[in-house]
Amino acid sequence: MERKKILVIEDDAILSKALHEGLKEIKNIDILLARDGKEGLEKTKEYIPDVILLDILMPKMNGVEVLEKIRKNESIKDIPVFIISVVENEESIARCVKLGIKGYFIKSNYSLESIVETVKEYL
Numbered sequence: 001m002e003r004k005k006i007l008v009i010e011d012d013a014i015l016s017k018a019l020h021e022g023l024k025e026i027k028n029i030d031i032l033l034a035r036d037g038k039e040g041l042e043k044t045k046e047y048i049p050d051v052i053l054l055d056i057l058m059p060k061m062n063g064v065e066v067l068e069k070i071r072k073n074e075s076i077k078d079i080p081v082f083i084i085s086v087v088e089n090e091e092s093i094a095r096c097v098k099l100g101i102k103g104y105f106i107k108s109n110y111s112l113e114s115i116v117e118t119v120k121e122y123l
Contacts, residue, residue: 004123007032007049009040009066010084011058015107019053019084022116026123037061041069044076051119056085056092064092067099080122084115 006029010016016033023031032047034040038060044052052070056063063083071077082103083096093104102122105115 002028004029004051005032005047005049006030006051006053006119006123007034007040007043007047008053009034009037009043009058009063010053010055011035012055015084018112019115022112023119025116026120029123037063037066041066044070044079045073048076049079051122052079052081053084053115053119054081056083056087056096064095064099067096067101071099082115082119082122084110 006023008016008019008031020031020033032043032049034043036059041061054063054066067081070079080102082105083101084105084107086107088106096104103118
């Protein structure tokens with residue numbers, strides 16, 4: 001069975017580690033981590049992950065900019081992206097939905113387990 005790749009683009013080291021630990025329970029996956037939007041976009045192009053978990057508020061390039069660049073790039077435009085953010089503003093959510101995200105998790109409203117379950121179902 002081919003291993004799947006999940007890319008977590010998150011600047012908060014504690015949340016990034018928690019997501020990594022939670023996602024490890026999914027069988028046959030490799031978890032890649034990026035600490036800012038620029039690194040996340042580079043890793044997306046290099047590794048072409050099966051799923052991306054993307055934060056909005058990050059240094060160097062925010063999540064919406066990363067998502068826009070992914071969607072404009074023919075080789076990576078169809079990668080499923082889930083947003084995990086503290087940003088609850090409707091304009092930001094609507095923009096991400098328009099860019100074809102698969103889900104939007106507001107950090108304070110979702111448990112790590114529910115995020116992992118959603119990703120597992122998607123894979």
